[in-house]
Amino acid sequence: MQPLPDVMRPGLKVLFCGINPGLMSAETGHHFARPGNRFWPALHLSGFTPRQLKPSEQRELLEYGLGITNVVDKPSARADELTRAELVAGGEQLVAKVLEVQPEWLAVLGVTAYRDAFAERTAAIGKQDRTIGTTRVWILPNPSGLNAHYTLPKLAEAFAELRQVS
Structure with a gap:
């Protein structure tokens, strides 16, 4: 499988960062491609996009000052298959990518992955004290359908909090 290409360029408002590509995303070349993933609906319901984009329309995010990357490039069925x-x-x-494109915000989608990737055991959802260069960091809930703690309305609300400050 080919690595999933990043959707990013310099000067983004928000660079969304998934944990790693799912198998369907790796197969299709589109981020958050599994139908049960709530990234695209949450992005729209929170006001980041004027309509719900399909995974195949991911490049349109650039028109809205948004982008997507992943912490880990290796595809897997579940994020918990990754090692620390x-x-x-x-x-x-990820730090190198962020320093290269310098978005206003890096939004990491998954608090557990963030804690492991950045050795910040007490990190919580929301704005972080950490910056990467001039980029501020925000943690959002993982939009995977496996994350039952967050319903779509609660997920959209969490995304909207970031949208209001970005």
């Missing part, structure tokens, strides 16, 4: 070492190495690569 893979997450730490991915965090280092």
Whole structure:
């Protein structure tokens, strides 16, 4: 499988960062491609996009000052299949990407992955004290359908909090 290409360019408002590509995303070349993933609906319901984009329309995010990358490039069926070492190495690569494109915000989608990638055991959802260069960091809930703690309305509300400050 080919690595999933990043959707990013310099000067973004928000660079959304998934944990790693799911198998369907790796197969299709589109981020958050599994039908049960709530990223695209939450993005729209929170006001980041005027309509709900399809995964195949991911490049349109650039028109709205948004982008997508991942902490780890390796595809897997579940994010919990990744090792802590893979997450730490991915965090280092993510820092390099962020320094290159300098978005206003990096929004990491998954608090557990963030904690492992950046060795911040007490990090919580929301704005972080950490910055990467001039980029501020925000943690959002993982939009995977496996994250039952967050319904779509609660997920959209969490995304909307970031949209209001970005």
